[in-house]
Amino acid sequence: MTGLIAAATSAADKRKAFRAGLGSGTLQRLPGAFNPLVAKLIQEIGFEGVYVSGAVVSADLALPDIGLTTLTEVAGRGQQIARVTDLPVLIDADTGFGEPMSAARTVTVLEDAGIAGCHLEDQVNPKRCGHLDGKAVVPADEMVRRIRAAASARRDPNFVICARTDARGIEGLDAAIDRAKAYVDAGADLVFTEALADESEFEKFRAGIAVPLLANMTEFGKSDLISATTLQDIGYNAVIYPVTTLRLAMYAAEAGLRQIAEEGTQAGLLDRMQHRSRLYELLDYERYNEFDSGIFNFRIEGSGS
Structure with a gap:
């Protein structure tokens, strides 16, 4: 019966595995799963984790990625996916679905759903796809409050809080690095910089930040598609392929x-x-x-x- 109807690995152990993977020196590869069956396939093929994209949850509901989905919808899909896989699941929590207190509640709901970690972004709420033009970011101190609220709400210390910054395309790379440092000071365990252009920018970001980094290798966006080997050589700790499986299937x-x-x-x-x-x-x-x-x-x- 073990591992049949539900995963054999507990949520707590999956969170420990995710933290250990981020510190292992081996790039953690997290393809996006648009449903639980794809998550089973990701595990069988031998990846290190599963990603649940907010853009994919929106698209699955035939909605654009402009902040229309709710915490309940996102957490529900995350729980369905986390239930069937022994791999840690990282989920896109957009801007935290509201004010800093909403970001705190988001963390508790995602913990209860069996998720290993989430990322919160510094876009203005409602957000838009990170590889589109016309984005706006909140002041850095407002995002710091989001991260502090999220970190203070977690009950399992191994639940990973990832801070995503969209400032690269708005304020420039140096400003994005400065923001990331502030987010780390606020309690972020992992940093995700959206829409870096090329290998040199990934290298510069790695040189500027001390904590684990996540790369987004989404297709048809603003970033060059860099191989997992190169990302690991640069020093990145994790990579997501958020929409790949949905695009293939559609x-x-x-x-x-x-x-x-x-x-x-x-x-x-x-x-x-x-x-x-x-x-x-x-x-x-x-x-x-x-x-x-x-x-x-x-x-x-x-x-x-």
């Missing part, structure tokens, strides 16, 4: 639906589909069947059954 789904619309059948798509047997393997159908057989293998004497 591209394939759109192409398939168009072919069905044009040809009237999916017969030509079978070699591009996950086979039923592979899906059943990922879902552990056989182990569920064994569990059922072990539990319901009795008969009541005299019942005629």
